[in-house]
Amino acid sequence: MTEAENLVVLTDIHLKRAGKPVLDSLSLSIPHNSVTAVIGPSGVGKTTLLELISGRLKPDRGYLLVDGLSVPDLGRRELFELRKKMGMLFQSGALLNDLDVYENIAFPLREHTRLPEPVLRQMILMKLELVGLRGARRLMPAELSGGMTRRVALARAIVIDPVMVMYDEPFTGLDPISKAIIVKLIRQLNSTLGMTSIVVTHDVHEAMQIADFVYMLGHGKVLARGTPEEIKNSQRDDVRQFLQGQADGPVPFHYHADEYLTDLMRTDSEKGGAV
Amino acid sequence: MIIALRRIGAFSLSSLAATGRACILLLQMIVNLPAVVRRYELVIKQLYRAGVLTLPVIIVAALFVGMVLALQGYNTLVDFGAESSLGLLLALSLSRELGPVLAGLLFAGRAGAAMTAEIGLMKATEQLAGMEMMAVDPVWRVLLPRFLAGVISVPLLAILFTAVGIIGGYLLGVNILGVDQGVFWATMQQGVDFQQDVMNGLLKSLVFGVLISLIAVFMGYDTSPTPAGVSKATTLTVVLSSLGVLAMDFSLTSMMF
Amino acid sequence: MQRQFVEIIVGLFVMVGLLALLFLSFNVSNINSATVSNPYQVSARFDNIGNLKVRAPVTMAGVRIGRVNEIRLDSASYQAQVVMDISGKYKKLPVDTSASINTQGLLGEQFVSLEPGGQQKYLKNGDRIRLTQSAVVLENLIGQLLFNNSQGANE
Known part of the structure; x- marks a missing residue:
């Protein structure tokens, strides 16, 4: 693949947090108009990846291009300009608590544009219709269910018609129906609006359903890449363990500890903090 | 022993670093001042929440403080046959010290803590990160209106505290203790200097306003995004801004009077 | 709404x-x-100003007509130089006006009291009042009283 086909290109990215390497020579690229899933166990640096792409973190080393711009080198103003082309769906939704659904979706428009109120209203109702929540526009975030919150957040992420939408764990903590709705929406946005999507998740089943390409991360590296079919047929033990959800395997069940017997035989008492 | 020393060292280093971050935040907010002028309605909303909602506490507290001052002052002054100076005593102690300081302390407890908790919660629930992703800088959209509202509110509240306190003292002193009404106001007007006493008190409260609001906003913004972090930050706001107000009051008093 | x-x-x-x-x-x-509206400045030298402070009132016949603007020591005569702002409303103070430092009540604040003279020429901005009377220092007064008493007893 050449540069021109890829919206996001990461090359040899290194990042340490609190002295521990989170990303270790990570390279991946995300093509235009595709749905790319990044899967892997929790704590493997998937969310960190999104923070890098959106410029909220800077890598220690490596190149990171988004739409031809080197994100770590951008000034604050340029970064904000770039972010107007990005939408992001947070796991929690990140809706503003003191605004209702309608005002939440209006927020980016009101901040960045001076559109007259009727135009604003049409744009907002269009996006609300898309996520099926036109009737819920006067509810406050506290009155929404988990699935609805995420759909509102999705409507807000796409209200400024971004080139790219990043989804941070979009399926976590949802009931099967809500999950199916989100899956449908991501696919639909990609095909009808031509948005590039990056889905970071540990829900293998849903990821395989929607993705054109899948990257599996582990130990700060890409363990496997390819179409969903290729990933499913991977022969690597660590990939198979994750896909099939086995408790023990190359990723150990036990957190690193002393040998069990010697630990049991020790006589010094454990002193923990009291609640 | 060594551990204790190391803790002291680590503590002072981390507080120094926090002070530095707070100053940087202050600079960032000052740089963003022109942007907020166009969106003054954001400040109005915060003025309502920080200033207006603190008003009842201020008025009730000021009435009681004024009455207690009148009672105590009267009991002491009457021994010297100087109860005519009650008005002066009230006006001077309220405008110079009690108005600014108590209004500051009450504001820190009522509005400062709420600011910290609110901003901390917004951070913990990714609302601030979400804003950044929408290319909106939380420093000017969230922090600056609250900071400005605090800076404007505290002097207003302090002046109100002084005025209501004097009225409270007047009610008790004149109506119940029997100080002559004319003498009450006359000694006050003779002894209180507008520049020296009222304006300096106002200046003090402005400094307190900046201090409390900066601490409140910074603590919320700098908190670790967990429930424990937010509750710790809220406590710290009240403790630090109260101590800060008292310490600052001492140094300002020694400079002014 | x-x-x-x-x-x-x-x-x-x-x-x-x-x-x-x-x-x-x-x-x-x-x-x-x-605040003194539209003021002009007049100075006076005193041997002793007692507790007079800047911003203290300046009165004539008990009416406040200005305030003390500046107090400094005149290093040539070792006297206190007191500069007063007099309100522009009172332009016609005779040049032989005299100034004295009095006390409000027994222990009150001190102030400058002006006593008008009889000349037809009037004080202008920057002029100096020549006739002055120093502050009455209570301690000296008591000292004098005791001294006189003891002298009387000796005779």
Whole structure:
């Protein structure tokens, strides 16, 4: 693949947090108009990846291009300009608590544009219709269910018609129906609006359903890449363990500890903090 | 022993670093001042929440403080046959010290803590990160209106505290203790200097306003995004801004009077 | 609707605060007498000014006509040089006006009292009042009294 086909290109990215390497020579690229899933166990640096792409973190080393711009080198103003082309769906939704659904979706428009109120209203109702929540526009975030919150957040992420939408764990903590709705929406946005999507998740089943390409991360590296079919047929033990959800395997069940017997035989008492 | 020393060292280093971050935040907010002028309605909303909602506490507290001052002052002054100076005593102690300081302390407890908790919660629930992703800088959209509202509110509240306190003292002193009404106001007007006493008190409260609001906003913004972090930050706001107000009051008093 | 309500309440809050400031300035403090309108300066030298302070009132026949602007030691004569702002309303003070430092009540604040002379020429900006009487220092007075008493007893 050449540069021109890829919206996001990461090359040899290194990042340490609190002295521990989170990303270790990570390279991946995300093509235009595709749905790319990044899967892997929790704590493997998937969310960190999104923070890098959106410029909220800077890598220690490596190149990171988004739409031809080197994100770590951008000034604050340029970064904000770039972010107007990005939408992001947070796991929690990140809706503003003191605004209702309608005002939440209006927020980016009101901040960045001076559109007259009727135009604003049409744009907002269009996006609300898309996520099926036109009737819920006067509810406050506290009155929404988990699935609805995420759909509102999705409507807000796409209200400024971004080139790219990043989804941070979009399926976590949802009931099967809500999950199916989100899956449908991501696919639909990609095909009808031509948005590039990056889905970071540990829900293998849903990821395989929607993705054109899948990257599996582990130990700060890409363990496997390819179409969903290729990933499913991977022969690597660590990939198979994750896909099939086995408790023990190359990723150990036990957190690193002393040998069990010697630990049991020790006589010094454990002193923990009291609640 | 060594551990204790190391803790002291680590503590002072981390507080120094926090002070530095707070100053940087202050600079960032000052740089963003022109942007907020166009969106003054954001400040109005915060003025309502920080200033207006603190008003009842201020008025009730000021009435009681004024009455207690009148009672105590009267009991002491009457021994010297100087109860005519009650008005002066009230006006001077309220405008110079009690108005600014108590209004500051009450504001820190009522509005400062709420600011910290609110901003901390917004951070913990990714609302601030979400804003950044929408290319909106939380420093000017969230922090600056609250900071400005605090800076404007505290002097207003302090002046109100002084005025209501004097009225409270007047009610008790004149109506119940029997100080002559004319003498009450006359000694006050003779002894209180507008520049020296009222304006300096106002200046003090402005400094307190900046201090409390900066601490409140910074603590919320700098908190670790967990429930424990937010509750710790809220406590710290009240403790630090109260101590800060008292310490600052001492140094300002020694400079002014 | 909601926003308008908030705006009105906040406006009210600011108004009440400013009213309180007005109350403090006019009802509680002496703002109207603290500033001297359209002043001209007159100086005087005293042997001893006692406890006179800057901003102390300057009166004539008990009426406040100005205030003390500056106090310094004149290093040539070792006298205190007191500069006063006199209100422009009182332009016609004779050049032979005399100044003395008095005390309000027994222990009150000290102030400068001017006693008009009889000449037809009037003091101008920067002029000096030549006739002065120093502050009465209570301690000296008591000392003198005791001294006189003891002298009387000796005779």
